Amino acid sequence: MTEDAPRPETPEDDSSPLESSPLTRDRLAKYRRVMDAGGFPYSFRRTDTASDLIERFPDLEPGASSGETVTVAGRLMNTREMGKLIFAVVSDLSGKIQLFVDKRTLGDEAFDAFRDLDAGDWIGATGEVIVTKRGELSVRISAFELLQKSLRPLPDKWHGLKDVEQRSRRRYLDLLANEDARTVALTRAKIVSELRRQFEDRGYVEVETPVLLAQATGATAKPFETRHSALDMDMYLRIATELYLKRLVVGGIERVFEIGRIFRNEGIDATHNPEFTMLESYEAFADFNDIMTLVEEVVVACAVVATGGSEITYDGRGVNLAGPYKRATMLELTRGAVGEDVDYDTPVHELRALVLRHGIEPEDHWGSGKLIDALFDALVEETLWEPIFVTEHPIETSPLARRHRDKPHVTERFELFIAGAEYANAFSELNDPFDQQARFEDQAAASAAGDEEAHPIDEDYIRALEYGLPPTGGLGIGVDRLVMLLTDKHHIREVILFPTMRRQKRDDS
RNA sequence: GGGCCUGUAGCUCCAAUGGCAGAGCAGCGGACUUUUAAUCCGAAGCGUGUGGGUUCGAGUCCCACCGGGCCCA
Known part of the structure; x- marks a missing residue:
């Protein structure tokens, strides 16, 4: 002024x-x-x-x-x-x-x-x-x-403000009336700060990659669409930071991370908000085994700043976040749950029948990898309470992950599950431009066959890989989910200060 | 997108079968120099998210709409 x-x-x-x-x-x-x-x-x-x-x-x-x-x-x-x-x-x-x-x-x-x-x-x-x-x-x-x-x-000096809608819409009232709301907001800040410190201390460089893109790539999600007037061009809000961060590793920033807002034009529920915060990191010369160690250390460090220790309570049950975490492949966990000796070589029609028997409606383009992934989703995920690295996801559902060095059909990938939910997703990054090109083409074919979740092709990313991405271990952590876990909250709106809400009619009172 | 539930005073909540809409806190007036959700006395405050409908009569039943919640896809 x-x-x-x-x-x-x-x-x-x-x-x-x-x-x-x-x-x-x-x-x-x-x-x-x-x-x-x-x-x-x-x-x-x-x-x-x-x-x-x-x-x-x-x-x-x-x-x-x-x-x-x-x-x-x-x-x-x-x-x-x-x-x-x-x-x-x-x-x-x-x-x-x-x-x-x-x-x-x-x-x-x-x-x-x-x-x-x-x-x-x-x-x-x-x-x-x-x-x-x-x-x-x-x-x-x-x-x-x-x-x-x-x-x-x-609001009421004793009961505070309880109405969930008001607490979200008018967060200032929630914060001034409910001590717990302040605690959660401050704890979130501590966790984000600790995440940043953890990566910085390991020599990672924090960067900011574009939110506004001509093409939304790097994940399977429906993007928000917008329009740039001066360029007279449709644009999209990012659905991941992955491909841009890996371009930076190609450029020689060997350890790189971003804590950033991701936008996905999808439903809202207890674990999904259209805009949410993701941490992604990439480390040259590391593979997914190295990243597992990193995740164990980072999770414990966050738990300590949030709760004072690595033993926490979630939903009334204890969780010990101290590593090392159990490891199991997606296939063996799925086998255990279905009680049958399924494999990626099992004929697709048999897997489809099995999936149907478990009440899942398979789509036509699903192959054995996606079918096993669906069984895992439906039968295993929510049963995983103590921290566990679920490893070796099928190639079919992991288009950016590197093929397993010893096993066919699967990738060097893991997801961290705790208390029935996923907190991290990581892999040895696919750095073969020809394989990446082929994976993108498979995605395009799936898209043509009706798969709305297929990745779009990013031509320039292939070009970047052609200049050489070193062996790299990459990681994504859902920050909101992690905050939920460490603050014992069961709805994402409790850890996002201003969650997305439907527009309210004007209220002058 | 589908199903179920929900919206009452600033806040937190009551209101059998349809039958005069209430309390606590906050606020207002008063008493009190050691309270902790202070206590005590007193007087107020809402016509029930919005719009229709049924009915002698609707917060309650029906329809639509606007929000919210949970579950499912």
Whole structure:
């Protein structure tokens, strides 16, 4: 802002919904009084947060005064009035601290002004640190300042805000009313920070690859479509970062990662949001075995910052995240579940019959790999509780993964499953341009045969491979899912601050 | 896309069979100098997501629409 914009008028007529509601009318009147008297402050200096005080004064006896004066600031959450005495709770990001407001210390005029405050107001207050007779660390205030008025009433002080829709749509209310919501948001930040540190410490370089693309490649998903006006061109939001990150390895960035938003134009449910966060990493000269070790270390490190240890509770059950994790091939797990000695050589018609018997409707273009994958999906996934690396996915369903060095039909790939859900997907990267070309062509054929999940061909990516991708181990981690696991949340909207929601009709109340 | 459930005061929730729409908290007025969801006294506040319909009478039954939830595809 370089110009003086005209100051917007506080609404003064009865058409304002704040004016017409008895719940907000008084607050609005107080707001105007402050504005008429010169307005609210532009800044405020505090000396301590709530948790600072708790750390600094651990040993004060009930009834004691510290002799130290501090200044705190936060949102006024609750007041308990006792005649010439008020106990007030102020909440800041670090926690809560009680203000001890007595008329003798504060003076008659300021005391009455304090009584005029409303729950939700932002205030700053200065006073001596004391402990009340009942043992509550408090600030006996000698002065306070209203930093900004809250014009609307707070959610229930005891029950908080429970309505799932409101909690998601108006996350600010969720955060200010529900301590758990703040904890989850902060824990997510810690986890993302730890992920970044883990990869940086291993010499990985963080990059940003394009979100807006002429072609959405690198995964099987329906993309969001948009349009670039100046280029007069249809564009797509990325569905993965994979092919761009591997181009960077071709370019010589041997260890590279990105933590980025991915967009998939698909349904919304407990584990899917149209935009979500994925970490992808690629490491030259590593194979999928190396990446397993990396994943074990990274998962434990995240668990430690989130929960303090590697033994966590999810959905009421214990999970031990300490490695090394069990390993089993997709084929052997599927065999165990169906109780038959299936293989990738098993005739397709037999596998189709087996799949049908388990209530899955196979599509015409499915080969043995996809059929076994479908059986695994339906029968095995949700039974996997303790961490396990499921390995050796079929070539058919892994068009970007390198063929297994010893076994036909399968790739050097693994997925990490914990508590019935997938958290990581990794492989020795396919770096043979001819094989990659053939895989893309298979995908194109599948697409022509009606497979809506087939990968599109990325010609330039083939060209990049022709310049040489070194042997590389790649990894994808679903960050939202990982946060869910480590915060014991069972819906993705609980770990995404502003989950995608249907447009709500305008609500002026 | 299909099925089931759901929307009542600012928030959290009650309201048999259709029969005068309620409570707690918050807010408002009052008492109280050590409270912790403070307590006590008092007076208020919603016509039930929206629009239709059935009925003497609809929060409750029916239809459509707008949101939300769960399950399935």
